[in-house]
Amino acid sequence: MTGKPAISLLSASVAKALDGELMSTGAFSVDQLMELAGLSVSQVVYREYPSSSHAKVLVCCGPGNNGGDGLVAARHLWQYGYQPTVYYPKPSSPDLYKRLCKQLEDLDIPIHTTHNSKILHQLLGQSSLVVDSLFGFSFKGPVREPFGEIISAIVDSKLHVVSVDAPSSWEIDEGPQKEGPMKNFNPNVLISLTAPKPCCNFYKGKHYLGGRFVSKAIKDKYHLQLPSYPGMDQIVDITDQPLATV
Numbered sequence: 743m744t745g746k747p748a749i750s751l752l753s754a755s756v757a758k759a760l761d762g763e764l765m766s767t768g769a770f771s772v773d774q775l776m777e778l779a780g781l782s783v784s785q786v787v788y789r790e791y792p793s794s795s796h797a798k799v800l801v802c803c804g805p806g807n808n809g810g811d812g813l814v815a816a817r818h819l820w821q822y823g824y825q826p827t828v829y830y831p832k833p834s835s836p837d838l839y840k841r842l843c844k845q846l847e848d849l850d851i852p853i854h855t856t857h858n859s860k861i862l863h864q865l866l867g868q869s870s871l872v873v874d875s876l877f878g879f880s881f882k883g884p885v886r887e888p889f890g891e892i893i894s895a896i897v898d899s900k901l902h903v904v905s906v907d908a909p910s911s912w913e914i915d916e917g918p919q920k921e922g923p924m925k926n927f928n929p930n931v932l933i934s935l936t937a938p939k940p941c942c943n944f945y946k947g948k949h950y951l952g953g954r955f956v957s958k959a960i961k962d963k964y965h966l967q968l969p970s971y972p973g974m975d976q977i978v979d980i981t982d983q984p985l986a987t988v
Contacts, residue, residue, distance in 0.1 A: 746969075746983055746984070747967050747984075748967060748984040748986035749937065749967055749969060749980055749983055749985050750937050750966045750967045750985075751937065751938050751939060751940050751942065751943075751986060751987045752879070752938070752940075752964075753939070753987070754879055754880070754914040754915055754939070757936065757937075758880065760956075760960065760964055761775075763963070763964075764936075764955060764960065767959070767960070768955070768957060768960060770955060772838060773838060775953075776811055776838075776842075778953060778955050778976065779811040779935050779952065780812070780813065780814020781814065782935065782950075782953055782977050783815035783873065783906055783933055784814075784815045784818035785952070785977045786904060786931060786933045786952065786977055787799065787819060787824075787873065788819075788822055789977070790931050790948065791870075791902065793822060795870070796824075796902075797823070797824050797825050798825050798826075798827070798868060798869045798871070799827070799870070799871045799872070799873060800865050800866060800869040800871070800872050800873070800901075801813075801827070801828045801829070801873040802829045802873065802874055802892060802896065803828060803875045804876035804877050804878075804910070805832040805834050806877070806878065807880075808876065808878030808880075808906055809834065809839075809875055810834070810839060810842060811875055811878075812828070813828065813830070813842040813846065814842065815875065815906075816873075817842075817851070820851055827852045827853075828846060828851060828853040829854050829865060830843070830854065830855050831854070831855065831856060831888055831892070832857075833855045857888040857891075859891065859895075862895055863895060866895060866899040866901065867899075869901060870902075871901060872896050872901050872902070872903045872904070873903075873906065874893075874896065874904065874905040874906060874910050876889055876892065876910035877911070878907040879908060879914050879935075879939055881908065881910070881911075881913075882913070883913060885924065889910070890911075893910055893911050893924050893927060894924060896927075897924065897926060897927050902931070903929035903930055903931070904931040904933065905929040906935070907933070907935045908932075908934075908939055908941055909928065909929050911924040911927055912944075913941065914940065914941055915940045917944035918941075918944055928945065929947060931948045932949050932950070933949075933951070933977065934949065934950070934952070935952055936955075936956060937951070937956075937966060937968060938985055948979075949979070949982075949983075950978065950979055950980065950981075951968070951977065951978050952977045954976050967986070969983070
């Protein structure tokens with residue numbers, strides 16, 4: 743124990759309600775929240791895995807907002823001097839996601855928008871790090887293909903993994919899969935967004951919090967205990983800090 747107050751855990755249902763609150767009374771747009779979340783992810787990668795040793799980053803994106811966070815992170819990583827490649831096998835149709843992809847294309851960042859097992863394994867073999875941006879707090883199993891195959895391939899690659907908001911395939915309120923090839927998936931680094939989720943009780947690894955957009959009014963309404971962010975950082979290290987359900 744650290745002696746610090748326990749950080750609040752958000753169940754999937756409370757996380758959904760709080761997300762809606764950020765966009766209603768908080769007056770944030772989805773674009774803004776995604777940009778800040780993706781920026782947080784990029785800062786974690788920069789802090790934990792310098793480009794001098796981990797330049798080639800494979801960013802695996804899912805079809806929802808968590809995937810959008812990955813698209814934003816890839817752009818920032820390119821700006822930091824990394825060489826990101828995006829694997830985005832089920833691209834989302836809303837204009838927001840198309841614009842995020844266009845921004846990557848303008849930087850000549852490779853984007854793979856169809857699933858191909860051979861190409862996926864080649865990309866993993868060429869990479870030094872994976873950003874798992876497949877599923878976030880809205881995930882509820884079972885894992886549908888091709889994402890089960892993608893997660894299994896990531897596990898088999900033995901590469902270091904940074905997961906966004908929750909390790910993909912984990913039940914948000916219950917933790918990792920109990921059986922099957924994904925039961926051993928435990929990323930090296932996790933960045934929780936807004937607040938950690940109950941599945942973090944099962945997580946063993948370096949743990950960060952990002953998403954510096956929660957106002958005092960929203961914190962008070964949801965009785966959230968969250969750590970302070972240092973200086974201009976968009977992330978805070980919460981490894982080994984106690985966690986408690988709201």
